[in-house]
Amino acid sequence: MQRIIESLSPNEIKIIPYLNNSVDEICEKSELDNTSVLRALEYLHNKKIIELKFEKKKIVEIGVNGSLYRSKGLPERRLLNLLNEKHIISLSEAQKESKLSNDEFKASLGALKKKALIELKNGKISLNANREEISKKSLEETLIESLPLEHNSLSPEQLLALKFLQNRKDILQIKEIKIPKIKITEIGKKVLEAKKDFQERIEQLTPEILKKDSCWKGKKFRRYDILSPLPEISGGKRHFVNQSIDYAKKIWIDMGFKEMSGNLIMSSFWNFDALFTAQDHPVREMQDTFFINKTEELPNKNLVKAVKDSHEKGVAGSKGWEYEWKEELAKKTVLRTHTTCLSAQMLSKIKEKNIPAKFFAIGKCFRNETLDWKHGFEFNQTEGIVIDENANFRHLLGYLKEFARKMGYEKIRFRPAYFPYTEPSLEGDVWDEEKKEWIELIAAGIFRPEVTKPLLGKAIPVLAWGPGFDRMIMKIFGIKDIRDLYKNDLNQIRKMKFWIK
Numbered sequence: 001m002q003r004i005i006e007s008l009s010p011n012e013i014k015i016i017p018y019l020n021n022s023v024d025e026i027c028e029k030s031e032l033d034n035t036s037v038l039r040a041l042e043y044l045h046n047k048k049i050i051e052l053k054f055e056k057k058k059i060v061e062i063g064v065n066g067s068l069y070r071s072k073g074l075p076e077r078r079l080l081n082l083l084n085e086k087h088i089i090s091l092s093e094a095q096k097e098s099k100l101s102n103d104e105f106k107a108s109l110g111a112l113k114k115k116a117l118i119e120l121k122n123g124k125i126s127l128n129a130n131r132e133e134i135s136k137k138s139l140e141e142t143l144i145e146s147l148p149l150e151h152n153s154l155s156p157e158q159l160l161a162l163k164f165l166q167n168r169k170d171i172l173q174i175k176e177i178k179i180p181k182i183k184i185t186e187i188g189k190k191v192l193e194a195k196k197d198f199q200e201r202i203e204q205l206t207p208e209i210l211k212k213d214s215c216w217k218g219k220k221f222r223r224y225d226i227l228s229p230l231p232e233i234s235g236g237k238r239h240f241v242n243q244s245i246d247y248a249k250k251i252w253i254d255m256g257f258k259e260m261s262g263n264l265i266m267s268s269f270w271n272f273d274a275l276f277t278a279q280d281h282p283v284r285e286m287q288d289t290f291f292i293n294k295t296e297e298l299p300n301k302n303l304v305k306a307v308k309d310s311h312e313k314g315v316a317g318s319k320g321w322e323y324e325w326k327e328e329l330a331k332k333t334v335l336r337t338h339t340t341c342l343s344a345q346m347l348s349k350i351k352e353k354n355i356p357a358k359f360f361a362i363g364k365c366f367r368n369e370t371l372d373w374k375h376g377f378e379f380n381q382t383e384g385i386v387i388d389e390n391a392n393f394r395h396l397l398g399y400l401k402e403f404a405r406k407m408g409y410e411k412i413r414f415r416p417a418y419f420p421y422t423e424p425s426l427e428g429d430v431w432d433e434e435k436k437e438w439i440e441l442i443a444a445g446i447f448r449p450e451v452t453k454p455l456l457g458k459a460i461p462v463l464a465w466g467p468g469f470d471r472m473i474m475k476i477f478g479i480k481d482i483r484d485l486y487k488n489d490l491n492q493i494r495k496m497k498f499w500i501k
Contacts, residue, residue: 004047004191007223009203011040016192019050023180041180049188054178058151060162062144066171070144075104076111077141080127083118084134088126107168111140140165147172234494241380241485244473245362248382251406252360255399257384260359262342264366267296269330271337273307274344275421276450278321279329288337290366290377295331303348304330306454316449316459335366339383340421340466346385347447347455347462355460356388362469376482380469385447391461393424393446400428400442400465408476413438422464423448432475439475442467 008016014030015037021029027037045052062070072078079098083089089097095105109125112118115138117129139161143149151174154162165171184192201222202209209215238246249259272284282288298304304327314320339361346359361383369375384399397414404412411431419425422445429438444465453459470485477496479485484492 003223004049004187007047009040009043009222011036012043015040016044016049019044019182019184019188019192023182038180041182044188047187048185049191051183051185053181053183055181057177057179059148059175059177060151060154061148061173061175063170063173065169066144066147066165069171074108074111074138074141074144075100076108077138079105079108080112080117080129080134083125083127088124090124091120094125103169111164144171232494239493240477240496241470241473244476245380245469248362248407248469249360251403252382252384255358255402257358257360260342260346260361260383261363262336262345262361264336264364265292266334266336266341267298267330268332268334269296269298269304269307270341270344271334273311273325273330274348274451274455275340276310276448277420278311278323279326280323281420283337286368288368290335290368292333292335294333295328296333298327298330299348303454310450310454314450315453318448318450320450337367338365338466339363339381340464343383343385343462343464344451344455347387347452350387350456352457356386356390358384358386360384371483376470376486378486379471379482381466382469383466384464386463387456387460388463389460391446391463396426396444396446396463396465399463400444400467403467404428404430404442407472409441409472412442414442417443417445419443419445421448421451422446428467430472430475439471441472 011030011032014032015026018026018029023034023037023041026032027034030037032040041050041052044050069075073081075098079094079100082094082098086094095102098105098108100108109118109120113120117127117133119126119128139157143158143161143165149158162172201220202216203222205216237243253259268284272281273279277283307330308325308327309315309320311321311325312323314322342361342363343359350357362380363383364378365381366378369377371377384403386395386399388395400414401412409430412428413431414426414428417425417427425445426442427440428442428444429440431437432439442465444463447462447464449459452462456462470482474480474482474485
């Protein structure tokens with residue numbers, strides 16, 4: 001008991017004598033504000049001195065327009081008073097003289113007509129009420145004058161008036177409030193009996209206290225309860241997606257890759273043509289690609305001609321696509337649909353003396369997809385290429401397995417696939433132990449000569465891949481819907497822990 005008394009703060013000591021009162025009365029008697037009292041009550045509840053519960057109540061309060069109508073009268077009252085003077089008046093004159101807005105005037109006509117107090121005929125309003133009906137206050141007026149009221153205490157007539165007024169803008173509002181209910185425990189009763197032992201205690205050491213012996217000698221320090229629950233403090237940190245990107249970058253760099261970057265907006269030349277994607281391929285249509293209403297300049301003429309020839313005639317014995325390649329289509333601007341366009345740009349820049357080389361990228365891509373749990377119109381992709389005359393398909397599988405393993409996926413399988421710019425091509429799946437199924441994550445292959453020869457000047461093996469990075473980290477963080485990666489739910493972000501030990 002003594003330990004509890006020694007741990008009481010000044011505010012707790014102030015309110016303890018008044019615990020049998022309501023919170024408003026405690027505020028008045030202790031001269032503390034509502035927030036300080038509620039906080040002190042929470043501390044007393046944690047120390048088991050009281051039981052603190054909150055009872056929810058609905059309160060009907062006056063709204064912005066309701067406050068105006070309480071002083072000036074409801075619109076229908078003002079119109080009724082006008083008709084009591086005029087008895088019959090045209091609609092336009094009635095609105096003008098009553099000084100009601102369009103909405104108020106319409107609401108007034110509806111309310112009075114419903115109660116059979118007026119008649120509308122030939123564009124005129126005539127009074128249809130006796131003196132007693134005019135002077136009698138309506139249920140709506142009585143309700144407005146008596147607010148605020150607890151919803152559960154309303155009579156059937158008041159509920160009817162409430163329903164009518166709720167259909168009108170900002171006259172009433174219903175708020176849900178929490179009423180604190182205090183019950184003193186057995187420990188609390190003993191604390192109350194020992195209140196004579198309450199005394200002012202030093203709560204914290206300050207330079208002023210230490211300078212003067214009289215400030216602390218002979219006085220007692222407040223005991224701190226280190227077991228009491230405290231609000232959780234969430235420090236600032238990087239978004240878990242950004243943490244994952246940083247970690248993936250570290251994996252590629254540790255494996256000897258250099259990072260490549262580029263613009264989110266690309267010409268169709270780099271996004272499609274340089275990657276041997278035919279100009280009539282369905283992937284280039286509006287339903288898959290976000291086009292921008294502008295054009296981009298093409299790179300040097302020699303490179304453009306090499307890509308054009310690759311499409312029209314083919315290279316290294318291939319036939320190409322055998323159609324007329326058009327510059328105007330290659331100039332169209334798009335939001336990049338993959339990071340593979342960065343690989344194409346890198347191949348066009350690299351010098352022969354710098355080969356062999358390895359590059360990677362992680363960045364945003366955009367596709368005109370139907371939004372669902374595993375598809376988004378904006379997503380991250382990680383890209384990789386290895387330029388090496390001695391590279392082969394086994395090397396490609398090795399790089400993919402190693403990256404997947406370092407990202408936490410031990411079980412991976414590969415199967416044949418088709419992409420316009422790689423041959424052979426593959427797709428890779430990882431095993432989801434929770435769903436007991438394979439999840440597609442990887443697209444990869446070796447660039448075709450139709451890609452490498454125009455860009456590099458010679459057809460040598462270039463290993464290439466582009467795993468869907470967002471889908472890869474969904475499983476790691478236990479996220480079921482790809483949209484949850486970017487909804488910026490603060491509670492989710494605070495609780496999310498990065499998985500790397």
